[in-house]
Amino acid sequence: MYLCEQTLVEWMNEIEMVWWIENIWTMRSPFSKPQSLLVMDSFSAHITDSAKQHLIEQKTNMAIIPGGLTGRLQPLDVAINRSFKAKVI
Numbered sequence: 001m002y003l004c005e006q007t008l009v010e011w012m013n014e015i016e017m018v019w020w021i022e023n024i025w026t027m028r029s030p031f032s033k034p035q036s037l038l039v040m041d042s043f044s045a046h047i048t049d050s051a052k053q054h055l056i057e058q059k060t061n062m063a064i065i066p067g068g069l070t071g072r073l074q075p076l077d078v079a080i081n082r083s084f085k086a087k088v089i
Contacts, residue, residue, distance in 0.1 A: 017045040021054040039063045041070060 012020075028036070038055060040046040042064050055062055065073050 012045045014048045017051045036060045
């Protein structure tokens with residue numbers, strides 16, 4: 001199973017977000033499908049109307065981390081993912 005897909009511009013956009021919801025998020029454990037919570041940052045592709053609608057159809061609530069709080073609320077993004085991305089990209 002693929003966890004992500006790379007675009008030509010290496011940047012998430014609305015189309016990629018909807019693709020991720022339809023192809024990855026929908027494959028999560030059947031035990032979590034009655035109602036789920038997806039926590040995301042406030043990146044524009046995450047909060048489009050089409051992404052929100054697809055998540056509602058999947059019985060998923062969204063929790064959006066406000067901009068500027070990544071360092072406090074997403075420590076793995078700061079400590080690990082940033083270093084990983086720097087070496088991969």
